[in-house]
Amino acid sequence: MTIASDEPQVASIAAPSAPPGPARRPSRLTRNRWGYAYVAPFFVLFACFSLYPFLYTAWISLHDVDLGDVDGAQWVGLANYGELLTSEFFWNAARNTLTIGVLSTVPQLAMALGLAHLLNYSLRGRTFFRVAMLLPYATSIAAATLVFGQLFGRDYGLINAGLEAVGFDRVDWEGGTWSSQLAISVIVIWRWTGYNALIYLAAMQAIPEDLYEAATLDGASRWKQFLHVTIPGLRPTILFTIVVSTIGAVQLFGEPLLFSGNGTTNGGSSNQYQTLGLLMYDQGWTNFHLGQAAATAWAMFLIILVVVGAWALLARRRARAER
Amino acid sequence: MATVTFAQATRIYPKSERPAVDALDLHIGDGEFLVLVGPSGCGKSTSLRMLAGLEEVDSGAVLIGDRDVTDLPPKGRDIAMVFQNYALYPHMTVEANMGFALKLAGLGRAEISRRVGEAAQILDLGDYLHRRPKALSGGQRQRVAMGRAIVRDPQVFLMDEPLSNLDAKLRVQTRTQIARLVQRLGTTTVYVTHDQVEAMTLGDRVAVLRDGVLQQCEAPGVLYDRPANVFVAGFIGSPAMNVVTGPAVDGGVRLGGAVLPVPRDQLARAAAGTGRVTVGFRPEDVRLVGPGAGVPVVVNVVEQLGADAFLYTKLAAEHTDDVLHPSDVVVRTEPRSAPGQGDELSLAVPEGRLHVFDPTTQRRVD
Ligand SMILES: Nc1ncnc2c1ncn2[C@@H]1O[C@H](COP(=O)(O)OP(=O)(O)OP(=O)(O)O)[C@@H](O)[C@H]1O
Numbered sequence: 001m002t003i004a005s006d007e008p009q010v011a012s013i014a015a016p017s018a019p020p021g022p023a024r025r026p027s028r029l030t031r032n033r034w035g036y037a038y039v040a041p042f043f044v045l046f047a048c049f050s051l052y053p054f055l056y057t058a059w060i061s062l063h064d065v066d067l068g069d070v071d072g073a074q075w076v077g078l079a080n081y082g083e084l085l086t087s088e089f090f091w092n093a094a095r096n097t098l099t100i101g102v103l104s105t106v107p108q109l110a111m112a113l114g115l116a117h118l119l120n121y122s123l124r125g126r127t128f129f130r131v132a133m134l135l136p137y138a139t140s141i142a143a144a145t146l147v148f149g150q151l152f153g154r155d156y157g158l159i160n161a162g163l164e165a166v167g168f169d170r171v172d173w174e175g176g177t178w179s180s181q182l183a184i185s186v187i188v189i190w191r192w193t194g195y196n197a198l199i200y201l202a203a204m205q206a207i208p209e210d211l212y213e214a215a216t217l218d219g220a221s222r223w224k225q226f227l228h229v230t231i232p233g234l235r236p237t238i239l240f241t242i243v244v245s246t247i248g249a250v251q252l253f254g255e256p257l258l259f260s261g262n263g264t265t266n267g268g269s270s271n272q273y274q275t276l277g278l279l280m281y282d283q284g285w286t287n288f289h290l291g292q293a294a295a296t297a298w299a300m301f302l303i304i305l306v307v308v309g310a311w312a313l314l315a316r317r318r319a320r321a322e323r
Numbered sequence: 324m325a326t327v328t329f330a331q332a333t334r335i336y337p338k339s340e341r342p343a344v345d346a347l348d349l350h351i352g353d354g355e356f357l358v359l360v361g362p363s364g365c366g367k368s369t370s371l372r373m374l375a376g377l378e379e380v381d382s383g384a385v386l387i388g389d390r391d392v393t394d395l396p397p398k399g400r401d402i403a404m405v406f407q408n409y410a411l412y413p414h415m416t417v418e419a420n421m422g423f424a425l426k427l428a429g430l431g432r433a434e435i436s437r438r439v440g441e442a443a444q445i446l447d448l449g450d451y452l453h454r455r456p457k458a459l460s461g462g463q464r465q466r467v468a469m470g471r472a473i474v475r476d477p478q479v480f481l482m483d484e485p486l487s488n489l490d491a492k493l494r495v496q497t498r499t500q501i502a503r504l505v506q507r508l509g510t511t512t513v514y515v516t517h518d519q520v521e522a523m524t525l526g527d528r529v530a531v532l533r534d535g536v537l538q539q540c541e542a543p544g545v546l547y548d549r550p551a552n553v554f555v556a557g558f559i560g561s562p563a564m565n566v567v568t569g570p571a572v573d574g575g576v577r578l579g580g581a582v583l584p585v586p587r588d589q590l591a592r593a594a595a596g597t598g599r600v601t602v603g604f605r606p607e608d609v610r611l612v613g614p615g616a617g618v619p620v621v622v623n624v625v626e627q628l629g630a631d632a633f634l635y636t637k638l639a640a641e642h643t644d645d646v647l648h649p650s651d652v653v654v655r656t657e658p659r660s661a662p663g664q665g666d667e668l669s670l671a672v673p674e675g676r677l678h679v680f681d682p683t684t685q686r687r688v689d
């Protein structure tokens with residue numbers, strides 16, 4: 001075995017004069033053959049599970065399709081999109097998504113930042129707090145929403161009981177527009193604040209300690225240090241969490257679905273908390289208009305694209321202004 | 324401007340039994356440039372940070388001027404510090420970095436820009452005022468850190484190894500710049516370094532620390548000529564002082580079969596306990612004498628440095644048995660007439676050039 005495998009080497013040493021002509025140089029593709037082979041599984045999976053559904057959804061959105069008869073699709077061009085833009089349901093859902101998105105994302109990130117700042121200072125029990133903060137994230141939405149549904153219940157809910165105890169009127173949380181959206185935002189905030197706080201905490205710990213010491217000697221209070229050292233140091237991280245929460249907010253589905261308490265997708269009796277995600281589900285699986293649902297899905301994707309693109313542009317402009 | 328006083332100042336880090344700084348007593352005069360030196364981990368930075376208020380003082384006190392600042396937050400102490408890694412705010416321009424403290428102090432924009440402009444001119448930073456630290460060289464960053472300290476016009480400057488991130492040549496250049504700058508400003512300065520050349524060239528006085536304990540605080544010349552103990556003797560000077568311990572005999576200390584003369588009363592006091600004496604002598608104080616007239620050694624290595632040559636020699640083998648810890652004896656000679664490797668030499672130390680220490684207490688005996 002060893003002798004046999006030695007042979008070609010011996011041969012090549014014996015005949016070293018073969019000119020290194022261009023024909024012998026492997027082309028770039030063959031040279032990188034193994035590289036491509038190694039990354040191929042990712043692209044195969046990506047094509048199967050991401051790209052194909054994505055494009056297929058686009059295709060469907062251009063047809064009039066009934067859920068029961070996908071093969072009998074009728075080409076309708078952009079009619080589904082046209083209908084969407086004139087549908088009051090779409091605009092209602094878009095508005096709800098926006099308000100719930102703002103109501104949940106802004107306090108959530110602000111609180112996460114504050115929490116991370118506090119944890120960054122106090123060393124004791126840090127591990128406990130880290131685990132505690134991840135707990136809501138690790139809890140299933142269904143379980144969490146059930147509990148919150150109870151809390152926000154009109155007749156027997158703990159929150160109303162509390163309100164009454166201090167002399168306020170009961171609130172029909174589920175029935176009202178603002179109240180229901182607020183309640184849903186609370187669930188989202190509860191779930192994601194800790195997660196974002198941990199991301200901020202990790203980024204904060206990468207900020208060198210001597211910057212804080214220098215700021216202390218320069219006369220900066222804790223608050224000024226937060227403003228002038230922590231926030232600038234976290235800027236890329238903050239942008240990242242904003243992008244991720246924006247995507248999450250546009251796609252919000254589970255919380256409002258379960259908040260209704262009866263599994264319906266209309267988002268309340270007057271659609272007061274129907275989000276785009278719920279609307280899409282409603283169109284496709286309640287009303288069987290797959291084409292409509294696909295158009296909504298694509299509309300959501302475009303909204304995300306525009307919002308995230310705007311953030312990225314803003315960040316780039318800031319970064320350039322600073323250079 | 325102010326004096327600085329450490330009065331029995333002690334710092335014990337949580338979870339460690341040994342104090343990092345142990346009952347430090349030090350008085351720094353108004354406008355004085357004091358250098359703290361010592362080996363790594365001896366508590367130099369800790370002392371400086373205690374003065375800055377970044378580290379608690381577990382017992383004792385720290386005073387700036389007549390004011391006890393032991394429990395005062397850093398902000399109230401009116402000090403400025405240059406950090407080893409400069410600690411420049413990465414998202415601020417050079418101008419904003421230097422003006423940050425002034426802005427926080429509530430100074431007007433015109434006043435800030437005047438003071439920053441002045442500092443920038445002194446430090447030759449005028450062209451970089453609108454750059455961020457990222458876009459500066461190491462030396463420029465160092466100057467910004469200096470600038471940030473001087474615009475404050477504080478009572479005391481603190482510098483923790485401010486030159487250690489620069490290359491050798493720039494370090495020498497910046498060293499002179501700092502010396503000139505501080506001289507011109509006349510501000511009390513405490514400067515930490517582990518580089519004894521920096522310490523000797525910069526300091527009005529140099530304080531040597533070891534394991535958190537102050538060994539000696541004197542002007543550089545005194546420190547060099549009259550080290551208070553064996554540690555300081557070995558730490559200050561490069562190459563280090565030769566330190567050997569041998570039996571006390573009539574008229575001196577026996578080394579390698581020869582006797583190095585030591586004055587009688589010094590010898591008596593140093594050898595009182597053990598019958599042995601520790602002596603030290605600097606490489607440049609050693610004289611080569613005729614065979615048989617001095618301590619016999621063999622040249623191991625010859626180090627040519629251009630202006631000087633250093634001979635690393637060993638006591639001749641048959642005579643080492645009565646010498647404690649025999650190590651290389653380093654001798655400075657003329658580079659052109661330097662002996663070669665393997666040559667046998669005879670060494671003598673002129674009277675008054677020998678440092679005598681008690682081998683038990685390691686203290687200097689005069
Ligand atoms: N935060 C800390 N917690 C516990 N021990 C510490 C801490 N900082 C320093 N020490 C210990 O205190 C001693 C003195 O440290 P210090 O940083 O003052 O040394 P140094 O003289 O500045 O050394 P170097 O020249 O390496 O900077 C060391 O033994 C070190 O291990």
Ligand SMILES: [Mg+2]
Pocket residue numbers: 367368369
């Ligand atoms: Mg240090």
